[in-house]
């Protein structure tokens with residue numbers, strides 16, 4: 565994947581993106597999930613990482629002032645701090661452009677009918693976690709595909725903070741994903757319970773969800 569990253573440019577329809585999207589699609593098709601280390605294009609990774617660090621200096625540090633209800637809504641289930649991505653920043657726009665390419669590819673290849681996308685930056689401070697949960701419950705939500713990317717260098721086993729993806733309700737072991745810079749995780753939202761283990765250092769990421777266009781809108785998705 566290294567060769568892919570180095571030549572990435574924001575040209576919209578990029579064939580390098582297509583080979584990455586093809587691998588993601590294959591994982592989703594075969595297993596329902598895909599874990600791709602250091603796969604997010606380097607320029608995009610850098611732009612998002614830099615943007616998140618700048619926001620840290622502003623918004624995240626004055627949590628509760630500028631961000632209102634987005635902060636610590638349900639401390640029992642999750643303790644991270646989030647900031648929704650609206651596309652107001654260049655980095656946010658680049659991210660949404662890349663995601664739109666993924667959406668188009670997955671719809672063509674897997675006929676998923678992905679219709680809209682929402683995502684937020686997340687910051688887990690030392691001790692933060694997100695307990696085992698589903699991003700969507702069968703028949704109760706139109707969230708169909710979860711996407712997570714990470715912005716952390718030099719992550720050690722002692723840093724904790726792994727995403728653990730479980731294959732079913734009965735799976736106790738799961739698959740651990742180290743939240744390393746540029747790793748992209750995608751999984752079917754209704755199929756995989758997952759959790760974020762307590763991190764021992766600051767952990768930066770984006771979490772996002774594709775929705776299909778259904779009229780099931782009267783139920784709030786799982787706690788955030």
Ligand SMILES: O=C(O)CCC(=O)C(=O)O
Pocket residue numbers: 686694699712726727758759760769771
């Ligand atoms: O950050 C992660 O690894 C996953 C976060 C998550 O599960 C969520 O925000 O729903």
Ligand SMILES: [Fe+2]
Pocket residue numbers: 697698699758
């Ligand atoms: Fe989740």
